[in-house]
Amino acid sequence: MEYVRYIEKTHEYYRSLGYEKTYHYARNVDIPFTPLKKPLSESRVTLVSTASFVLMDEQGYPLEEPKMIGTNELEVFTAPSDWPADRILSTSEDHDRYQTDMTDVNAFFPTTRMQEFLKEGTFGSLSESYYRTLPNYSQRKTTETDAPEILRQCREDHVDVALLTPV
Amino acid sequence: MCHQTVSLVARVLEAGGISTVTYTNARDIAASAGNPRQIFLNYPLGNPAGRPHDAHNQREVLRAGLKLLEEADRPGIIIDLPYVWSESKEWMEKFMTDEQPFTSDEAESKRQELLQKAREQKGRQSRSRRGL
Numbered sequence: 001m002e003y004v005r006y007i008e009k010t011h012e013y014y015r016s017l018g019y020e021k022t023y024h025y026a027r028n029v030d031i032p033f034t035p036l037k038k039p040l041s042e043s044r045v046t047l048v049s050t051a052s053f054v055l056m057d058e059q060g061y062p063l064e065e066p067k068m069i070g071t072n073e074l075e076v077f078t079a080p081s082d083w084p085a086d087r088i089l090s091t092s093e094d095h096d097r098y099q100t101d102m103t104d105v106n107a108f109f110p111t112t113r114m115q116e117f118l119k120e121g122t123f124g125s126l127s128e129s130y131y132r133t134l135p136n137y138s139q140r141k142t143t144e145t146d147a148p149e150i151l152r153q154c155r156e157d158h159v160d161v162a163l164l165t166p167v
Numbered sequence: 168m169c170h171q172t173v174s175l176v177a178r179v180l181e182a183g184g185i186s187t188v189t190y191t192n193a194r195d196i197a198a199s200a201g202n203p204r205q206i207f208l209n210y211p212l213g214n215p216a217g218r219p220h221d222a223h224n225q226r227e228v229l230r231a232g233l234k235l236l237e238e239a240d241r242p243g244i245i246i247d248l249p250y251v252w253s254e255s256k257e258w259m260e261k262f263m264t265d266e267q268p269f270t271s272d273e274a275e276s277k278r279q280e281l282l283q284k285a286r287e288q289k290g291r292q293s294r295s296r297r298g299l
Contacts, residue, residue, distance in 0.1 A: 001209070001247055002259070003194055003195075003207075003209045003258065003259070004193070004259050004262060006193040006195055006196050006197050007195050007196060007199065008195075009262065009263050010263070011268050012263075013263045015298040016265075016274040018253055023185060025171060025199050025200070026171050026174070026199060026200040026201070026203030027199050027200070027201075028178070028199075028200055029201065030201065031178070031181075031201045031202075031203055031239065031243045032178050032181040032182035032203060032240075032242065032243035033203055034179055034180075034182075034184050034185060034203075034243035035183045035186065035239070035240070036186050036236050036237060038226060039184070039237075040236065040237065041232055046280075048171070048173070048176060048177075048180075050172050067253075073243055076266060082210075088260065092213065094168070094169055094212065094213070095209035095211070095212045095213025095214075096213055096258065096262055097212035097213075097214045098258070098261065098262075098267045099213075099252070100173055100210075100211055100213045100214055101219075102213055102219075102231075104219035104220045104222075106212070106215060106216060106217070106219075106222070107214045107216055107217055107218065107219040107220075107225065108171050108215055108216055109216070110216040110217070110229060111220070112222075113225050113226055113229055115215070116226070117229070117233075122233065126217070129191055133172065133176065134172070135168035135171075135172045136168065137168060139171070139175060141174050141175060142171075142175045142246070143175050143178075143179060146176070147175060147178075147179035147180070148179060150176055150179070150180070151179055151180055151183040151185070152289045154180065154183075154185055154222075155183070159185055160185065160186065161185065161186045161187070161188075161236060162180050162185055162187045162188075163187075163188055163189075163190070163229070163232060164173045164175075164176065164177050164187055164189040164190070165173070165189075165190050165214070165215040165216050165238040166169035166170040166172065166173035166186070166189065166190075166191060166192075166193070166197070167168050167213055167215065167217055
């Protein structure tokens with residue numbers, strides 16, 4: 001199968017811009033694993049994404065500022081799981097903008113599809129909130145600060161299963 | 168970077184007792200980071216959950232992940248979905264080249280515009296709270 005090797009591509013790109021040092025992508029051999037504990041139709045499911053977007057009110061005004069990468073504070077945000085897709089506005093800069101324009105929220109934050117799966121009985125329930133974090137160059141920041149906070153909130157919300165979408 | 172961040176989050180969730188599946192457009196980054204369960208969709212970055220404006224395709228993509236959740240008996244399984252973005256492979260070749268650089272002034276100015284709109288909105292809300 002032919003696909004883009006992003007690690008190689010990124011290294012080439014930054015070398016061509018004159019950077020000598022290349023970024024070290026995470027390499028992990030041991031992988032943690034939790035088998036599904038009960039059928040999905042009895043499971044509580046959440047969505048976790050790095051997609052940048054703002055929630056809008058009914059008039060189309062943004063209800064929050066776009067999140068900025070690069071602070072050292074906690075970067076965990078939520079969105080109500082019943083928030084309508086047409087009141088979500090993408091602020092992404094991390095997509096291939098020559099190919100896709102992020103006008104369909106469900107292609108990267110499939111909230112309408114999740115609601116459909118709930119109604120059809122594929123999922124037992126949806127979590128109260130969905131979780132958002134920012135892409136971070138610091139693997140330590142993600143692993144030691146943001147991810148544990150997402151886990152903590154998921155546990156509070158009795159989440160069994162998480163679907164994740166990177167943007 | 169997003170694929171790495173999300174994969175690291177997935178690992179922490181799995182270690183904490185939550186089953187995960189990650190829908191990806193960048194197979195190599197998620198695999199290198201040790202993603203627990205990966206559904207790879209060979210579409211341009213920004214479409215991990217299926218083709219825009221194609222609910223049928225989105226549902227197929229998501230369902231593949233649910234199947235993997237049900238069937239996976241070990242960590243690190245990657246499912247390569249058969250869907251093709253376009254007949255031409257040009258998008259794969261041109262990504263991150265001089266012709267199609269990754270960042271742009273245009274994207275940044277659009278973001279600044281949104282920021283300004285959000286600030287104005289906040290200002291309006293606090294003014295109305297103060298009864299102005």
